[in-house]
Amino acid sequence: MMNRKEEFRLSYVPLDDERHDHRQSRQRPLSTAEQVLLQSNTKGFWGSSWTFEIIGSIISIAFLAAIIVVLFKYNGKPMPDWPYGITLNALVSVLSTIMKASMAFVLTECLAQLKWSWFHSGNKLSDLALLDAASRGVAGAFFVLFRFLPRHLVTFGCLVLVMAAATDPFVQQVMAVKERSIHAPGQASIQVCNSSLYTDYGEGSSPGLNKVLLGTLGAVYSGIFQTQTPNSNSIMMECPTGNCTFPSYQSLGFCSKCANITDSLTTSSPSSNSMMGQTTYKLPNGFEFTSSLNMPYLINSTALRPLVKLDTKGMATIVNFTAIAGLGYGGSISATECALYFCVNTYEASVREGKFIETTTGRDSYPDTCYSNGTRYEKPYKKGSNCTFAVNAFSKLAMANSLQPLLKGKASLFVSNRPDYSSDTIQALYGTQGNFTDINSVFKSLASSLTVNARSKVCAAPVNGTAWTDQSYVHVQWEWLILPGGLVALSLVFMIITIIHTRNQYIWKSSPLALLFSDLQVDAASTLKPDPTLKGMETTSRNMQVWLETTADGVRLKAVQD
Numbered sequence: 001m002m003n004r005k006e007e008f009r010l011s012y013v014p015l016d017d018e019r020h021d022h023r024q025s026r027q028r029p030l031s032t033a034e035q036v037l038l039q040s041n042t043k044g045f046w047g048s049s050w051t052f053e054i055i056g057s058i059i060s061i062a063f064l065a066a067i068i069v070v071l072f073k074y075n076g077k078p079m080p081d082w083p084y085g086i087t088l089n090a091l092v093s094v095l096s097t098i099m100k101a102s103m104a105f106v107l108t109e110c111l112a113q114l115k116w117s118w119f120h121s122g123n124k125l126s127d128l129a130l131l132d133a134a135s136r137g138v139a140g141a142f143f144v145l146f147r148f149l150p151r152h153l154v155t156f157g158c159l160v161l162v163m164a165a166a167t168d169p170f171v172q173q174v175m176a177v178k179e180r181s182i183h184a185p186g187q188a189s190i191q192v193c194n195s196s197l198y199t200d201y202g203e204g205s206s207p208g209l210n211k212v213l214l215g216t217l218g219a220v221y222s223g224i225f226q227t228q229t230p231n232s233n234s235i236m237m238e239c240p241t242g243n244c245t246f247p248s249y250q251s252l253g254f255c256s257k258c259a260n261i262t263d264s265l266t267t268s269s270p271s272s273n274s275m276m277g278q279t280t281y282k283l284p285n286g287f288e289f290t291s292s293l294n295m296p297y298l299i300n301s302t303a304l305r306p307l308v309k310l311d312t313k314g315m316a317t318i319v320n321f322t323a324i325a326g327l328g329y330g331g332s333i334s335a336t337e338c339a340l341y342f343c344v345n346t347y348e349a350s351v352r353e354g355k356f357i358e359t360t361t362g363r364d365s366y367p368d369t370c371y372s373n374g375t376r377y378e379k380p381y382k383k384g385s386n387c388t389f390a391v392n393a394f395s396k397l398a399m400a401n402s403l404q405p406l407l408k409g410k411a412s413l414f415v416s417n418r419p420d421y422s423s424d425t426i427q428a429l430y431g432t433q434g435n436f437t438d439i440n441s442v443f444k445s446l447a448s449s450l451t452v453n454a455r456s457k458v459c460a461a462p463v464n465g466t467a468w469t470d471q472s473y474v475h476v477q478w479e480w481l482i483l484p485g486g487l488v489a490l491s492l493v494f495m496i497i498t499i500i501h502t503r504n505q506y507i508w509k510s511s512p513l514a515l516l517f518s519d520l521q522v523d524a525a526s527t528l529k530p531d532p533t534l535k536g537m538e539t540t541s542r543n544m545q546v547w548l549e550t551t552a553d554g555v556r557l558k559a560v561q562d
Helices: 022-027 032-040 051-074 088-118 126-134 138-145 153-164 167-174 214-225 230-236 393-407 424-430 436-458 478-501 513-517 534-541
Strands: 175-183 188-193 249-260 266-268 279-282 288-291 297-302 316-326 333-352 355-364 369-372 375-378 409-415 418-421 460-476 521-523 544-551 554-561
Touching: 051 088, 051 167, 051 460, 051 478, 088 126, 088 153, 088 167, 088 175, 088 478, 126 138, 126 153, 138 153, 153 478, 167 175, 167 478, 188 436, 214 393, 214 424, 214 436, 230 436, 249 369, 249 436, 288 297, 288 316, 297 424, 316 393, 316 436, 333 436, 393 424, 409 424, 418 424, 424 436, 436 460
Parallel strands: 188 249, 521 554
Antiparallel strands: 175 460, 188 460, 249 333, 266 279, 279 288, 297 316, 297 409, 316 333, 333 355, 369 375, 409 418, 544 554
16 A cells, blocks of 8 residues: 655634634635635734834834944044943944844744745645744744745745844944044154355454364264265154155255266386386376385375366365375275265155155256245246355355365375374275275265254254144945845835735734634633734733643643633
8 A cells, every 4th residue: 555645734714703613614724705804803904013013124224324324424534532442333333233133023023924824825734833933033044045935925034034144244344444644733844954144164263264163073074984874864853743744845055076087197107217116196187196116105185176077167166175096005096086065955855654764856056946935936036935045155165174174185005004094084085995986975975964964053944844643534335235225125125015915814923822722722611712813812811821731632732711
């Protein structure tokens, strides 16, 4: 004999009165017309109230709007500093949680009502547990998606409920915290030697023998003996935040130029009768250098001869320098000339994370472009533009008088490995080999040191800049709100469709009383007739005591009326 699998189907049938034949009601479910007629004698579906679900939808919409308003208010603004350590993230998270909870409440209650609607016409009894699980959370709704076809309204509600689980990550992703630079309180400044008259000299022993002041002389020695670079002037900068910018600016300073003139040397061969083997090297300006094989000279320098190759026309030249040097004991001979002069330097500067960087973008005796108080001027300069840099004549003379003795001297190597220099400054100029590279580096250092001294001490004037500080601010990425906003809208649509779809049915939603009252044995003197509405069943249930008992026919619920 073939085993036939029994299939149980459940129908949604309103409760009848006690005079109705119980067995007969199980033989045929009431028709739709009969159910509508029966329900027309009871309260309408609003009587069982969708009020809480409507309020839930309003709450979810209101809190979504609150999230949008809060984010709109603080978008592009600094992170708020609220008391008790409350943050903007925490506030948005609370609003999102309430929005999602309200939305989930609406969805689950609608799914619970559709559970009864599903059995309005006969369906499998196994669907009852599945639909009940769908109305209780995301996990149950997820499993229902694999059971019911997309055409069913239940599938639509389950899909919205499952997608609602992703609301929190999307809302959190809406708000990002970024960094930006803003103007900070406090004045940024850097010192320059402006267009005021450059005056730096002291009285000498007699007229025409003026020399620079001791502070400037210290800058001279510092430039010769210590390597100074353009970025050695960070002491002239003030930046309260460690991040500052400055407009292009100009400053009177010192510049140097050097040239390798070794190819301009002429030599005289040593005399055949000379035991010393002397050789004389001479330049076109008449400066010469004599050395011998057994008593070599290392360097001979002067600051009193005209230049051979360098063109200093139009320059405010302070001193000309010429040097001829050799490596000693038959080593190679080189010649170098340099000029030190006043110039106007154009700068661009900034401070990044406390590191000062100043770049020289122009170096001219008479620049074609002038920067004054953040304004750029082109020749011919307007009156009052402060684009003319003047130097006191005595200051130029004093600088020349102070430098010439230091740059004039000799060095010899009469004893092997024991050079003899006429002064320490000549030793510094000679460096390692006394060639163009060594001497050029000393003059660059000298010019930088004197420029720093001029800007910081002689004619110091500030150029104002802008101080910056990093600020955290809120950046809203509105596209991440599309999903949460769409889900709120879909939950509202789902509720409206559910209300319309079940308008001619009893509204029992998630209450289990409807199922219990469908076949509950009551021990009472008279037959119990509960009102089939949810409110009526709740009223009746308050007057009943129920317990689970095991009988020969199986397990059942037994009720006793109070």
